[in-house]
Every structure is written in structure tokens, then in C-alpha cells.
Amino acid sequence: MPSFDDFGFLPPILDALAVEGYVTPTPIQVQAIPHAMAGRDLCGIAQTGTGKTAAFALPILHRLAVRPRPTRRGACRVLVLSPTRELASQIADSFTAYGRGLPLSTAVVFGGVPFGAQQRRLASGVDILVATPGRLLDLIDRRALVLSEVEILVLDEADRMLDLGFIHALKRIARLLPPQRQTLLFSATMPRSIAALAEDYLADPVRVAVAPAATTVERVEQSVIFVPNERKRDLLTALLDNPSFERVLVFTRTKHGADRVTRHLVGAGIDAAAIHGNKSQPQRERALAGFRNGNGRVLVATDIAARGIDVEGVSHVINFELPNVPEDYVHRIGRTARAGAAGMAVAFCSDDERPYLRSIEKLTTLSVPVVPMPSALRHGNGGGEDRVERAAASPGARSGAASQSVTRQRAPGQRTPSQRAIEPVRQKARRPEGGTSGVTERGNTRRDATRRDPGSSLPAFLLGREQSHSRAAASRRGAPQRKRTPAI
Numbered sequence: 001m002p003s004f005d006d007f008g009f010l011p012p013i014l015d016a017l018a019v020e021g022y023v024t025p026t027p028i029q030v031q032a033i034p035h036a037m038a039g040r041d042l043c044g045i046a047q048t049g050t051g052k053t054a055a056f057a058l059p060i061l062h063r064l065a066v067r068p069r070p071t072r073r074g075a076c077r078v079l080v081l082s083p084t085r086e087l088a089s090q091i092a093d094s095f096t097a098y099g100r101g102l103p104l105s106t107a108v109v110f111g112g113v114p115f116g117a118q119q120r121r122l123a124s125g126v127d128i129l130v131a132t133p134g135r136l137l138d139l140i141d142r143r144a145l146v147l148s149e150v151e152i153l154v155l156d157e158a159d160r161m162l163d164l165g166f167i168h169a170l171k172r173i174a175r176l177l178p179p180q181r182q183t184l185l186f187s188a189t190m191p192r193s194i195a196a197l198a199e200d201y202l203a204d205p206v207r208v209a210v211a212p213a214a215t216t217v218e219r220v221e222q223s224v225i226f227v228p229n230e231r232k233r234d235l236l237t238a239l240l241d242n243p244s245f246e247r248v249l250v251f252t253r254t255k256h257g258a259d260r261v262t263r264h265l266v267g268a269g270i271d272a273a274a275i276h277g278n279k280s281q282p283q284r285e286r287a288l289a290g291f292r293n294g295n296g297r298v299l300v301a302t303d304i305a306a307r308g309i310d311v312e313g314v315s316h317v318i319n320f321e322l323p324n325v326p327e328d329y330v331h332r333i334g335r336t337a338r339a340g341a342a343g344m345a346v347a348f349c350s351d352d353e354r355p356y357l358r359s360i361e362k363l364t365t366l367s368v369p370v371v372p373m374p375s376a377l378r379h380g381n382g383g384g385e386d387r388v389e390r391a392a393a394s395p396g397a398r399s400g401a402a403s404q405s406v407t408r409q410r411a412p413g414q415r416t417p418s419q420r421a422i423e424p425v426r427q428k429a430r431r432p433e434g435g436t437s438g439v440t441e442r443g444n445t446r447r448d449a450t451r452r453d454p455g456s457s458l459p460a461f462l463l464g465r466e467q468s469h470s471r472a473a474a475s476r477r478g479a480p481q482r483k484r485t486p487a488i
């Protein structure tokens with residue numbers, strides 16, 4: 001079994017890993033770290049929550065520490081670009097935690113907060129700078145920062161960084177970077193068009209992929225409930241009546257939608273806060289902190305929170321509205337089942353969202369199993385009710401109904417894409433020595449997905465988790481809490 005000792009890390013890094021409680025490297029770490037340590041450019045494709053951050057942060061810390069250099073005024077040795085402020089903070093926290101025993105400095109800069117403190121922090125230079133692209137360029141324009149000393153560039157969530165929203169900022173940033181540098185790209189998804197663009201930033205890169213791009217997180221039990229738009233709020237409160245929905249992320253497509261859902265939940269006496277682009281940075285930080293420390297049970301978010309946010313013990317992700325970009329679905333559900341824990345993702349799908357569901361199923365090559373509306377809500381819910389009732393009434397309702405649209409034209413005995421996708425995993429799961437625990441769990445959860453709780457109209461898997469969240473459990477056992485890199 002691979003061990004962190006195999007990589008040749010400096011002792012303070014190994015000590016920090018021991019404090020974090022990391023015993024074995026994750027697959028993306030096993031594959032990426034040796035190349036990153038050797039100074040190679042790298043394109044890493046891995047699902048969210050698989051340890052991508054450590055896969056780049058650990059070799060970077062090692063490489064900086066073995067070649068110490070004084071920081072220059074307004075300069076940084078490593079630049080990590082992130083699409084969102086929250087992810088930027090989180091990455092900086094990871095560098096601080098893994099580098100706690102090294103004489104290296106980390107800073108994070110993003111928009112929505114005053115410039116003053118950031119400019120002062122950069123004045124003496126930093127070793128590692130984590131930034132969102134817009135604020136980075138603003139600081140460069142204010143002559144508070146130069147990129148001429150950058151030795152290593154990291155693009156996290158690279159597909160998002162390279163898409164239309166950021167590509168112009170990124171091109172400007174790239175022109176200011178020394179051509180002689182190491183570049184590391186990490187992403188959970190990599191559409192082909194973006195992959196071609198990514199090549200422009202890499203020199204003779206190694207490509208490592210621990211799972212095919214856009215594979216959904218293996219341990220997330222997914223389901224979809226067909227429900228008319230006007231019944232979605234009732235459905236949400238009905239699900240949240242169940243205490244097994246301990247820490248719940250609810251995704252909407254729009255900021256106003258997030259506010260509406262939050263108001264509804266608060267009105268129903270449920271602890272909920274919203275996080276989206278119209279909120280001020282302090283509001284965003286408060287909402288996330290409340291959710292993180294367990295004060296808030298529900299966080300309602302737009303896709304701003306879909307990427308990279310690592311909150312311990314998210315038990316359920318509810319897609320109140322399906323995303324129109326199928327990759328976003330992968331990122332959203334990746335907020336649960338992190339770091340080896342189990343998790344559930346429930347999608348609410350109205351008639352007009354069916355094309356989105358089809359795109360998601362096409363991208364992930366899986367049929368999302370259908371579950372019925374809770375019986376208390378079934379009366380008077382219009383067109384959705386009939387479909388749900390039919391789905392519930394048929395034997396093997398969930399998988400059968402889920403694959404209806406896909407299997408209708410198939411010959412008897414012919415397997416659906418989702419059956420084909422699941423089958424090898426099931427075979428592996430049956431072999432005691434077969435694969436990782438993640439694979440075994442996936443096999444189990446798929447089987448469990450069809451079990452029903454006799455006292456409820458909802459399948460058992462929606463009612464409670466069978467595995468504890470390892471990190472949540474660890475924190476209850478008194479594992480060390482991460483020190484937060486002060487936002488400047």
C-alpha cells in the first residue's frame with residue numbers, strides 16, 4: 001500500500017500530515033505527487049473530494065522549502081488561481097495546515113473586501129498566493145503585485161477557470177507569468193473544448209486521471225423526485241422534517257430562487273441561510289461559517305458553492321432546481337460524500353427540467369433512480385403525481401422508473417448504459433479483495449437504494465445514512481481543527 005513516506009517529503013510535512021490524520025495518500029495523490037515533485041507540468045482529473053488540494057499543495061510546499069528564497073516586495077513564488085472566494089480561502093487554509101512546520105508564508109486575496117489589508121500583506125511578498133482572477137488583476141493594476149517571480153502556477157477547477165467567464169482574465173494573467181514555470185491543472189471535469197485550451201498553458205504535461213472525467217462521486221446515493229415547480233417547497237420541508245437530513249446543502253439556479261427558498265425554510269422554522277453572488281463577502285462568510293460549525297442546518301446556494309467547498313459531514317445535497325450545465329451537477333453532489341464519508345443527493349425535477357436531467361444522465365452515463373413523492377404530498381400535485389405513483393407502484397420502482405426513458409426502446413435483456421456502468425463495480429464489490437473501499441461502498445449503496453422503510457413512503461436510503469461521516473466523527477473524537485488563513 002502506498003504511503004506518504006514514499007514521496008520523500010521533508011519531515012515537517014510528514015508531521016503535518018500526521019496531525020491532519022492522513023494515513024494513506026488518496027489515488028490522485030499517489031498518481032500526481034511524484035510528477036509534481038519532479039517539477040513536471042501536470043493535468044489532474046479527479047472527482048471532487050478526492051484530495052486534489054493536497055495532491056498539489058504537498059509537493060509545492062516541499063519544493064519551495066528545499067530551495068528557500070527570500071520573498072521579494074509585491075511578489076509571490078507560487079500562484080494558485082481559484083474560481084470562487086470560498087474555494088480560495090479553503091485552499092489557503094490547506095497550505096497553512098500542511099505547511100505549519102515550514103518557514104513559508106501563505107496569503108489569500110479575493111474580491112468583495114477592501115484592498116488596503118491585501119496591499120499591505122503583499123508589500124513584503126509571500127511564498128504562496130491563492131487568488132481569484134478578478135482581484136488578482138485589480139491588485140496588479142494597483143501595482144501591489146507582480147507575477148514575474150512565479151515559479152509554480154496552479155489552476156484549480158481548471159475547466160471553470162478556462163471557460164468563458166474567466167478566460168480573458170486568465171489570458172492577461174498568463175502574459176505576466178514567466179514562461180519558465182511549472183503549471184499544475186486540477187479539475188473534476190474536463191470538456192474536450194476546454195482540454196484543448198488547457199494545453200496552451202502546459203508544457204509536455206503528464207496527464208493523471210483517477211476516474212473518467214465527470215464520473216459522479218461513487219459514494220453519493222443519487223435519486224430524483226419528479227415534482228411540479230409549485231410543490232417543490234412543500235417537498236423540501238417534508239424531507240427536512242426527517243432528522244436524518246442533518247446538514248443539508250440546497251442548490252438553486254438563481255440568486256433570487258435561493259433567497260425565496262431560504263425565506264420559506266426560515267418561515268417554516270428551519271435554520272437556513274443563503275450564499276450567493278448578491279450577498280456581501282461578510283454575509284457569505286457568516287453563512288458558510290454557520291453551516292460549517294453546525295449552527296445552521298441548511299445552506300441554500302447557487303453554483304458559487306458547488307465547487308470545491310469542503311464542509312464536513314454534509315449528509316444531503318438537494319438539487320431544488322437542476323443545473324442547466326450538467327457538469328455543475330457533478331460538482332454540486334460532490335459536496336457530500338467527501339473524504340470517505342457517505343452522502344445522498346436528491347434532485348427535484350419538474351417537467352421543464354427533464355432535458356437537464358437527460359443531459360446529466362448522458363454526461364455521467366448513469367440513470368438517476370426515481371423515488372416517489374412522500375405520500376402526504378401526493379394529493380393534488382397535478383401531472384407529477386401520476387408519474388410518481390406509477391414509478392412507486394411498479395416492482396423495483398426506483399431503478400425501473402429511472403431507466404424508463406432510456407430502456408423503452410431496448411430489446412428484452414439488453415442492458416441500459418447505467419446497468420453496464422454499475423455492473424463491473426458490483427462484480428468488484430463482491431470480491432473481498434476487489435478494489436478500494438469506495439468501490440465496495442458503491443456496490444452496497446446501489447443495492448441499498450432499492451430498499452424501503454416499511455413505515456414510510458420514502459425508500460430507506462433517503463431516511464438515514466448507514467455510514468458515519470469519517471471526518472465529522474473524527475472531529476467529534478477531538479481531531480485537530482484547521483486553523484483558518486486570515487482573509488485579508
Ligand code: AMP
Pocket residue numbers: 021022023024025026029047048049050051052053054308310338339
Ligand atoms: P479535496 O478534494 O482537496 O477538497 O479534499 C477533500 C477532503 O479530503 C479534505 O477534507 C481533505 O482534508 C481530505 N483529505 C485529503 N487527502 C487526504 C488523505 N490522504 N487522507 C485523508 N483525508 C484526506
